[in-house]
Amino acid sequence: MALNKNKVIAAAQRFTQKGQYDRAIKEYRSIVDEEPDDVRIWLKIGDLYTKKGATSQAISTYVRVANQYADKGFHLKAVAVYKKILNIDPSYIDAHKSLGDLYVTLGLGPDAVAQYQIVVGSYERDARYTDSLELLKMIVQLGPDDHANRIRLAEAHARLGQMTEAIDQFKHVLEQLDALGHLDEYVQVAERLLYVAPEELDVVRDLSKVYLRRGDAKRALARLQVLFRADPHNVGTLELLAQAFHEIGQTAKAVSVYRELARIHGEAGDTNAQVAAYRKLLGVQPDDEEALRATGGLDIQGRASATAPGPAASSEEAMTREEQISQFLGDIDIYRKYGLKDHAQERIAKVLELDPGNLAALERRRDLCLENEDKAGAIKALLQAAEVASRRDPHRAMGYLGEVLQHDPGNADATARMKALSSGMAEQLASSDAQPAIAPPAEDAFDVDLDLGELDFEDDLDAELGGELDLDADEG
Incomplete structure (x- = not known):
C-alpha cells in the first residue's frame, strides 16, 4: 500500500504540537524509510531529537543532512546545518572541521581558519600531532601573512622532528616582522627559533643587532658569545662586542676589542678600516696614545663618540612601556x-x-x-x-x-x-x-662569560663579564 506522505506529515505535526516527540519521529521515520534522500524530513527528525534532549541522535541526524546537502552542492544549507550542530554542542570537533572545509569551498578563508584553529587545538590536546600539522599547513596557505599561525606551524614541524621545515617557517616570520619593524615580536620569535636550533648563527647575529638597537646590551652579549666562540676573529662580531661592552660600561673591554679590530685590519693591509677602528676606540677612551698616534693625533672625540654610543639606561623608568x-x-x-x-x-x-x-x-x-x-x-x-x-x-x-x-x-x-x-x-x-607563546631560551642564554683571552690582546683582559641573570633578585 502506497504511503500517504501528506497524511503522515500531518499526523507527525499533531504529535509534535502535543509534545509527543517519539510518536512524531516514528511517523517521519516511515517517510524516510521509503524516501531516504528526503532531506527536509531528516531535518525535522533532527529538530525533534533536539527538542527531546537526545543530543547524540540529533547530531548524527544533522550530520547526515549536512552531508546530503554538501554532496548535492548546497553548501550554504550545509553550513546552516553544521551551525545547528554547534549550537547543540560547541565542542563537537568534527563539525568545526567540516564547517571549515565548507568555508574553503565557498571562498571564505578567514572563516575557515577560525574553525580550523579550534580543530588544531583539539588535535594537539589529543596528541594527534600529524593531523594537526596538516591542518596548520592549510591554515597558513589560507592566510600566509598571519604570523601567529605560521609560528604554530613551525612549532608543529619541530615537535615532529622536522627541523628544516621548522627553521624555514620561523625565518619566514622573522623576515616579515623585520620588514614591518615589529622588534618586540621579532625578538620573541628569534629566541624561540634559537631555542630549537641554536646553531643558526645568522639568526644569532641579527638578534644581537636588534638587542643593541633596543638598548639591551646584556642580552646582546648573551647571544654574541655564541658568535665569538664560533669565530673569535670575525670583525663583524668584534664590532658588535665592542659596542655592547661600551653600552654596559665595560670601557676597558670595549677598548681592547677595538684595539684587536685595528690589529686584524692592519694585518690584512686595510689601513682605512684600521684607522676607523682606532677612531672608535678614541670615542671610548679619548686619551689612548696608540690610537692618537695611529690617527695622526687628531682630536676626533666628537666624531668617534657619534659612532660609539654611550652606556644605555638600564632602569625600568628609562624604558618605554613596550620595552x-x-x-x-x-x-x-x-x-x-x-x-x-x-x-x-x-x-x-x-x-x-x-x-x-x-x-x-x-x-x-x-x-x-x-x-x-x-x-x-x-x-x-x-x-x-x-x-x-x-x-x-x-x-x-x-x-x-x-x-x-x-x-x-x-x-x-x-x-x-x-x-x-x-x-x-x-x-x-x-x-x-598575535603573540606566540615563546619557550624559554637555552640555559646559558644569559650567561655572558666570554673567553676573551682567545683574542690575544696586548693587555690582560678579564675573562669574566659576570652578568648572569639573578633569578632571585629584588624585582622592585
Whole structure:
C-alpha cells in the first residue's frame, strides 16, 4: 500500500504540537524509510531529537543532512546545518572541521581558519600531532601573512622532528616582522627559533643587532658569545662586542676589542678600516696614545663618540612601556624555565598592569595555571583572552573559547560567547596582535662569560663579564 506522505506529515505535526516527540519521529521515520534522500524530513527528525534532549541522535541526524546537502552542492544549507550542530554542542570537533572545509569551498578563508584553529587545538590536546600539522599547513596557505599561525606551524614541524621545515617557517616570520619593524615580536620569535636550533648563527647575529638597537646590551652579549666562540676573529662580531661592552660600561673591554679590530685590519693591509677602528676606540677612551698616534693625533672625540654610543639606561623608568612589556615577557619565560612560578606570576601581573589586554601575558597565565592543575584559573585567563581578542580578532577569540570548552564542555559563558561570535564574525583576521607563546631560551642564554683571552690582546683582559641573570633578585 502506497504511503500517504501528506497524511503522515500531518499526523507527525499533531504529535509534535502535543509534545509527543517519539510518536512524531516514528511517523517521519516511515517517510524516510521509503524516501531516504528526503532531506527536509531528516531535518525535522533532527529538530525533534533536539527538542527531546537526545543530543547524540540529533547530531548524527544533522550530520547526515549536512552531508546530503554538501554532496548535492548546497553548501550554504550545509553550513546552516553544521551551525545547528554547534549550537547543540560547541565542542563537537568534527563539525568545526567540516564547517571549515565548507568555508574553503565557498571562498571564505578567514572563516575557515577560525574553525580550523579550534580543530588544531583539539588535535594537539589529543596528541594527534600529524593531523594537526596538516591542518596548520592549510591554515597558513589560507592566510600566509598571519604570523601567529605560521609560528604554530613551525612549532608543529619541530615537535615532529622536522627541523628544516621548522627553521624555514620561523625565518619566514622573522623576515616579515623585520620588514614591518615589529622588534618586540621579532625578538620573541628569534629566541624561540634559537631555542630549537641554536646553531643558526645568522639568526644569532641579527638578534644581537636588534638587542643593541633596543638598548639591551646584556642580552646582546648573551647571544654574541655564541658568535665569538664560533669565530673569535670575525670583525663583524668584534664590532658588535665592542659596542655592547661600551653600552654596559665595560670601557676597558670595549677598548681592547677595538684595539684587536685595528690589529686584524692592519694585518690584512686595510689601513682605512684600521684607522676607523682606532677612531672608535678614541670615542671610548679619548686619551689612548696608540690610537692618537695611529690617527695622526687628531682630536676626533666628537666624531668617534657619534659612532660609539654611550652606556644605555638600564632602569625600568628609562624604558618605554613596550620595552618593559617585552622584557617582562622574556623574564616570565626564564622564570618558568627554572621553576620559579611565583616570580613568573608576579611578572605576568606587571605586564597586565601596563597592558590589561596583553594576550601573551594571558596565555602565559593560562599555561602556569594548567601546570599548577588550576583549571579554573586557566579557564578564567582564556575567557579574558577571548574577551580581548573578540574586539580585534574574532577568529582568535573562537580559538580561546574552543579551548575553554575542551577543559569544561558545559561552560555556559564560553558557549554563549561562541554563538555570538559565530553569528557575527568579522571578515578578516587581525594577525598583528598575535603573540606566540615563546619557550624559554637555552640555559646559558644569559650567561655572558666570554673567553676573551682567545683574542690575544696586548693587555690582560678579564675573562669574566659576570652578568648572569639573578633569578632571585629584588624585582622592585
